[in-house]
Amino acid sequence: MKENCFKNIKNLIFDMDDTLYPKNLGICKNGWERLFDVFRTDKKDEFGISHISIDDYKTHGDELLRRHKNFDWDSFMAYVCENDVSSIKTNHKLKEFLTVLPHKKIIYTDADYRHMNKVLQRLEVENLFDQKFTCFDAEFHFKPSEKSFNSFFEKTKINPLESAFFEDSSKNLAVAKKYGMMTILISEEQGDKAFCDFTFPSIEQALEMFK
Numbered sequence: 001m002k003e004n005c006f007k008n009i010k011n012l013i014f015d016m017d018d019t020l021y022p023k024n025l026g027i028c029k030n031g032w033e034r035l036f037d038v039f040r041t042d043k044k045d046e047f048g049i050s051h052i053s054i055d056d057y058k059t060h061g062d063e064l065l066r067r068h069k070n071f072d073w074d075s076f077m078a079y080v081c082e083n084d085v086s087s088i089k090t091n092h093k094l095k096e097f098l099t100v101l102p103h104k105k106i107i108y109t110d111a112d113y114r115h116m117n118k119v120l121q122r123l124e125v126e127n128l129f130d131q132k133f134t135c136f137d138a139e140f141h142f143k144p145s146e147k148s149f150n151s152f153f154e155k156t157k158i159n160p161l162e163s164a165f166f167e168d169s170s171k172n173l174a175v176a177k178k179y180g181m182m183t184i185l186i187s188e189e190q191g192d193k194a195f196c197d198f199t200f201p202s203i204e205q206a207l208e209m210f211k
Protein backbone atom coordinates (compact mmCIF):
# COMPACT_ATOMS: atom_id res chain seq x y z
CA MET A 1 0.00 0.00 0.00
CA LYS A 2 2.79 2.35 1.02
CA GLU A 3 4.80 1.83 -2.15
CA ASN A 4 1.84 2.67 -4.35
CA CYS A 5 1.06 5.83 -2.50
CA PHE A 6 4.70 7.01 -2.85
CA LYS A 7 4.55 6.56 -6.63
CA ASN A 8 1.76 9.13 -6.83
CA ILE A 9 3.65 11.82 -4.97
CA LYS A 10 5.03 14.52 -7.27
CA ASN A 11 5.19 17.44 -4.84
CA LEU A 12 6.86 17.83 -1.46
CA ILE A 13 5.29 20.64 0.55
CA PHE A 14 7.17 21.96 3.57
CA ASP A 15 6.04 23.98 6.52
CA MET A 16 9.13 25.86 7.68
CA ASP A 17 9.25 26.87 11.36
CA ASP A 18 9.80 23.97 13.74
CA THR A 19 9.69 21.62 10.74
CA LEU A 20 12.92 22.35 8.84
CA TYR A 21 14.85 23.03 12.04
CA PRO A 22 14.45 21.63 15.59
CA LYS A 23 11.56 22.90 17.70
CA ASN A 24 13.78 23.06 20.79
CA LEU A 25 15.58 26.11 19.36
CA GLY A 26 12.51 28.00 20.60
CA ILE A 27 12.33 30.34 17.59
CA CYS A 28 8.67 29.76 16.82
CA LYS A 29 7.76 30.00 20.50
CA ASN A 30 9.49 33.36 20.62
CA GLY A 31 7.43 34.50 17.62
CA TRP A 32 4.21 33.61 19.44
CA GLU A 33 5.42 35.59 22.48
CA ARG A 34 6.11 38.62 20.29
CA LEU A 35 2.63 38.28 18.81
CA PHE A 36 0.93 38.12 22.22
CA ASP A 37 3.09 40.98 23.50
CA VAL A 38 1.56 43.27 20.88
CA PHE A 39 -1.79 42.85 22.65
CA ARG A 40 -0.32 43.05 26.15
CA THR A 41 1.62 46.29 25.65
CA ASP A 42 1.42 49.79 24.13
CA LYS A 43 2.78 48.28 20.94
CA LYS A 44 -0.81 47.74 19.83
CA ASP A 45 -1.37 51.54 19.69
CA GLU A 46 1.21 51.70 16.89
CA PHE A 47 -0.86 49.26 14.88
CA GLY A 48 -4.15 51.07 15.58
CA ILE A 49 -5.65 48.13 17.49
CA SER A 50 -5.67 49.57 21.03
CA HIS A 51 -9.21 48.29 21.65
CA ILE A 52 -8.29 44.61 21.14
CA SER A 53 -7.39 42.90 24.41
CA ILE A 54 -5.20 39.83 24.65
CA ASP A 55 -8.26 37.79 25.69
CA ASP A 56 -10.23 39.04 22.66
CA TYR A 57 -7.34 38.10 20.42
CA LYS A 58 -6.97 34.65 21.97
CA THR A 59 -10.71 34.07 21.53
CA HIS A 60 -11.30 35.48 18.05
CA GLY A 61 -7.83 35.39 16.51
CA ASP A 62 -6.74 37.11 13.31
CA GLU A 63 -10.30 37.75 12.18
CA LEU A 64 -10.23 40.81 14.49
CA LEU A 65 -7.30 42.21 12.53
CA ARG A 66 -8.85 41.46 9.15
CA ARG A 67 -11.87 43.58 10.13
CA HIS A 68 -9.60 46.64 9.96
CA LYS A 69 -9.65 47.75 6.36
CA ASN A 70 -6.32 49.52 6.50
CA PHE A 71 -4.54 47.24 8.92
CA ASP A 72 -0.79 47.41 8.27
CA TRP A 73 -0.06 43.69 7.91
CA ASP A 74 3.38 44.35 6.50
CA SER A 75 4.64 46.19 9.61
CA PHE A 76 2.76 43.83 11.93
CA MET A 77 4.27 40.70 10.42
CA ALA A 78 7.72 42.32 10.27
CA TYR A 79 7.47 42.99 14.01
CA VAL A 80 6.11 39.57 15.01
CA CYS A 81 8.59 37.68 12.84
CA GLU A 82 11.66 39.64 13.89
CA ASN A 83 13.30 36.71 15.63
CA ASP A 84 16.92 35.84 16.21
CA VAL A 85 17.58 32.83 13.97
CA SER A 86 21.33 32.58 14.56
CA SER A 87 20.92 29.26 16.43
CA ILE A 88 19.83 27.59 13.15
CA LYS A 89 22.73 25.69 11.61
CA THR A 90 23.33 24.56 8.04
CA ASN A 91 21.54 21.26 7.50
CA HIS A 92 23.71 19.31 5.05
CA LYS A 93 21.43 16.29 4.96
CA LEU A 94 18.40 18.43 4.15
CA LYS A 95 20.42 20.22 1.48
CA GLU A 96 21.34 16.90 -0.11
CA PHE A 97 17.76 15.60 -0.11
CA LEU A 98 16.41 18.80 -1.64
CA THR A 99 19.10 18.64 -4.31
CA VAL A 100 18.68 15.01 -5.35
CA LEU A 101 14.97 14.30 -4.92
CA PRO A 102 13.20 14.78 -8.27
CA HIS A 103 9.93 16.10 -6.79
CA LYS A 104 8.68 19.66 -6.98
CA LYS A 105 9.50 21.31 -3.62
CA ILE A 106 7.42 24.10 -2.14
CA ILE A 107 7.60 26.05 1.12
CA TYR A 108 4.20 26.74 2.69
CA THR A 109 4.68 28.99 5.71
CA ASP A 110 2.55 31.35 7.78
CA ALA A 111 5.64 33.47 8.43
CA ASP A 112 6.54 36.59 6.48
CA TYR A 113 9.03 36.55 3.62
CA ARG A 114 11.76 38.36 5.59
CA HIS A 115 11.81 35.71 8.31
CA MET A 116 11.51 32.95 5.70
CA ASN A 117 14.53 34.24 3.78
CA LYS A 118 16.62 34.47 6.96
CA VAL A 119 15.74 30.91 8.04
CA LEU A 120 16.36 29.37 4.61
CA GLN A 121 19.69 31.18 4.35
CA ARG A 122 20.78 29.85 7.74
CA LEU A 123 19.92 26.32 6.56
CA GLU A 124 21.63 27.10 3.21
CA VAL A 125 18.66 25.82 1.24
CA GLU A 126 17.23 29.12 -0.06
CA ASN A 127 17.74 28.21 -3.73
CA LEU A 128 16.48 24.64 -3.51
CA PHE A 129 12.71 25.25 -3.64
CA ASP A 130 10.59 25.61 -6.77
CA GLN A 131 8.08 27.89 -5.06
CA LYS A 132 7.67 29.69 -1.75
CA PHE A 133 4.28 30.60 -0.34
CA THR A 134 3.97 32.92 2.69
CA CYS A 135 1.12 34.59 4.58
CA PHE A 136 1.39 37.47 2.08
CA ASP A 137 0.40 35.07 -0.71
CA ALA A 138 -2.50 33.81 1.44
CA GLU A 139 -3.64 37.42 1.96
CA PHE A 140 -3.10 37.00 5.70
CA HIS A 141 -5.19 33.93 6.19
CA PHE A 142 -3.22 31.40 8.19
CA LYS A 143 -3.08 27.64 8.47
CA PRO A 144 -5.17 25.71 9.40
CA SER A 145 -7.88 27.91 7.83
CA GLU A 146 -9.36 26.55 4.63
CA LYS A 147 -8.96 30.01 3.07
CA SER A 148 -5.21 29.63 3.47
CA PHE A 149 -5.17 26.10 2.00
CA ASN A 150 -7.49 27.06 -0.88
CA SER A 151 -5.30 30.01 -1.72
CA PHE A 152 -2.20 27.78 -1.56
CA PHE A 153 -3.65 25.22 -4.00
CA GLU A 154 -5.02 27.90 -6.32
CA LYS A 155 -1.79 29.90 -6.56
CA THR A 156 0.74 27.06 -6.65
CA LYS A 157 -1.47 24.98 -9.00
CA ILE A 158 -0.44 21.77 -7.28
CA ASN A 159 -2.75 18.80 -6.92
CA PRO A 160 -3.15 17.90 -3.22
CA LEU A 161 -3.66 14.24 -4.16
CA GLU A 162 -0.11 14.19 -5.58
CA SER A 163 1.46 15.99 -2.63
CA ALA A 164 3.12 15.08 0.66
CA PHE A 165 2.99 17.70 3.40
CA PHE A 166 5.64 17.94 6.14
CA GLU A 167 4.44 19.83 9.23
CA ASP A 168 5.05 20.04 12.96
CA SER A 169 1.43 21.07 13.60
CA SER A 170 -1.10 18.27 13.78
CA LYS A 171 -3.94 20.82 13.52
CA ASN A 172 -2.62 21.83 10.12
CA LEU A 173 -2.24 18.21 9.05
CA ALA A 174 -5.82 17.45 10.03
CA VAL A 175 -6.99 19.98 7.43
CA ALA A 176 -4.40 18.87 4.86
CA LYS A 177 -5.76 15.33 5.18
CA LYS A 178 -9.25 16.54 4.21
CA TYR A 179 -7.78 17.76 0.92
CA GLY A 180 -6.26 14.32 0.35
CA MET A 181 -2.60 15.14 0.93
CA MET A 182 -0.16 12.58 2.32
CA THR A 183 0.52 13.91 5.82
CA ILE A 184 3.85 13.65 7.63
CA LEU A 185 4.14 14.95 11.15
CA ILE A 186 7.59 16.13 12.26
CA SER A 187 7.50 15.61 15.99
CA GLU A 188 9.07 13.67 18.84
CA GLU A 189 5.57 12.51 19.74
CA GLN A 190 3.50 10.08 17.68
CA GLY A 191 0.73 11.84 15.72
CA ASP A 192 -2.94 10.89 15.60
CA LYS A 193 -3.23 8.09 13.04
CA ALA A 194 -6.56 9.49 11.84
CA PHE A 195 -4.79 12.30 10.00
CA CYS A 196 -1.03 11.72 10.26
CA ASP A 197 0.09 9.10 7.75
CA PHE A 198 3.60 9.11 9.18
CA THR A 199 5.45 10.65 12.12
CA PHE A 200 9.20 11.30 12.23
CA PRO A 201 11.28 13.20 14.78
CA SER A 202 13.16 15.16 12.08
CA ILE A 203 12.75 16.29 8.49
CA GLU A 204 15.85 14.33 7.40
CA GLN A 205 14.40 11.08 8.70
CA ALA A 206 11.09 11.80 6.96
CA LEU A 207 12.74 12.51 3.61
CA GLU A 208 14.54 9.14 3.68
CA MET A 209 11.18 7.60 2.66
CA PHE A 210 11.27 9.39 -0.70
CA LYS A 211 14.74 8.25 -1.77
Ligand SMILES: [Mg+2]
Binding pocket: 015, 016, 017, 018, 019, 167, 168, 169
Ligand atom coordinates in the same frame (compact mmCIF):
# COMPACT_ATOMS: atom_id res chain seq x y z
MG1 LIG B 1 5.63 25.04 11.96
